[in-house]
Amino acid sequence: MSNMFCYQCEQAARNEGCTSIGVCGKQPDTSAMQDLVVHAVKGVSQYAHRARQLGARDPEVDQAMIEGLFTTVTNVNFDTDRVEQVARRLGSAKKRARELYEEAAARAGQTPEQLSGPAQWEPAADSEGLKRQAEEIGIEKRISANGEDVTGLQELIIYGLKGSAAYADHARILGYDNEENLAFFHETLSYLADNPQDAEQLTSTALRCGELNLKVMAQLSQAHTDTYDHPQPTPVRITPVKGKAILVSGHDLRDLELLLQQTEGTGINIYTHSEMLPAHGYPKLNKYPHLAGNYGGAWQDQRREFDAFPGAILMTTNCIQEPKESYRDRIFTTGLVAWPGVQHIGEDKDFTPLIEKALAQPGFSEDGEEKKILTGFGHDAVLGVADKVIDGVKNGAIRHFFLIGGCDGAKSGRNYYTEFAEKVPEDCVILTLACGKYRFNKMDFGDIGGIPRLLDVGQCNDAYSAIQIASALAGAFECEVNDLPLSMVLSWYEQKAVAILLTLLHLGIRNIKLGPSLPAFVTPAVLNVLVENFNIAPISTVEEDMKQILG
Ligand code: SF4
């Protein structure tokens, strides 16, 4: 057995799995503790699912499950001690869920089931004990017992749930919860706890996770638009403004809002980084005059860019990389993100240490030359000009739509997406979302009859908006989404992308092109099923793919 085994993201070593240290920087101890967290979450859900069926639930149990899953998403938490705390909290949540179940069963006059598997797990007294427990339940153990196909399918489901848990957590932070969605999380985790073997059933459950993710993304979209209004097309400055500065990365709009409030009148300018860019499109965030602009590119460039940033930095979610010494004392984490030794802003969201750090830094000494890009093309904004778009298609001004979206990453093969965007013919429109857009979002694509050729729909979770746009177009043309002049050329990196992919498959979307490489946990047998049913294909060359799409 290797020191660790993880193959949940696109960076998996040799496209097989990381076995001595994560390519992302995850250490074996952290990896083991994360395996244990996933195991513990399953145990919690075995009880919580049964309790729910008898009408009993506890928000703290639900929260522990959601946060447990989110903690193990790629590039979120690298701090073994913190992950251990999460595991221990899940131990308590399991105890609570068990009581809930047993009390509810007693009320209903039933004898509670004696549950086996993860439900039996009790946290060991010390870290070493936890590590030994983790060794017993690692992925490699399951591969030897269940084979690669079944394990891969089980993991596909877990990764989809992890992605959805991240979105559910963002919604929950804004006060949006959904009983039906939580019930599905518990039910599916409880199903996995039974170590299911039927490949067909596992595949259909994975697609049901896609359906769950659609609902969760819809809820998050509503949370965002209810709280911050519908995004509007908004020019965003991408060059610095003279003065003190804080850079905010990740996906959590609430953290950004709180920071904007706490920095009002301090003279500090706030810049968005990576997945925070779409925040500028929301009227109730953009109203703050000190939300000055967007800085840098996607997550994998952060070590160079944070180094050069003359202020303090806040990571609200993934993707964090190992901080360089040069900025280790001016980067902060909050929420579920953590890196050992990096200062963490707790649940009180008192950003004072971050603000003080920013004030002690030099800030930008002068204004950069003014340059702007556009964001804020959520479904409300795009559907607001639907008539124009539909006319454009009918009169031949718009030939085709390309959704070029997804995660960015470090692999050189990702140049494909830059090149693809460059080669999209001038009578075609590009929709984009998530952090993959940084490969091309500073290029000038011009417009077609006043409609910009590049429409930034938002964060990865705004795949919901893209789906709304596609459905509305299909409605207008009285056809299926698959029959629209629309092609999806997607890039994946972490588990939110897995969840979104499952959503698209659940919706029956065919002909997706996926890169830069296919997931290591999708075995050839499983891939065959996906190809047969959905004609999903790995990206090849830009020329070939473009020719195939446009005929
Ligand atoms: Fe490797 Fe990705 Fe797992 Fe990190 S998250 S250890 S890079 S497979």
Ligand code: SF3
């Ligand atoms: Fe990017 Fe990490 Fe996935 Fe929300 S920030 S998309 S990779």
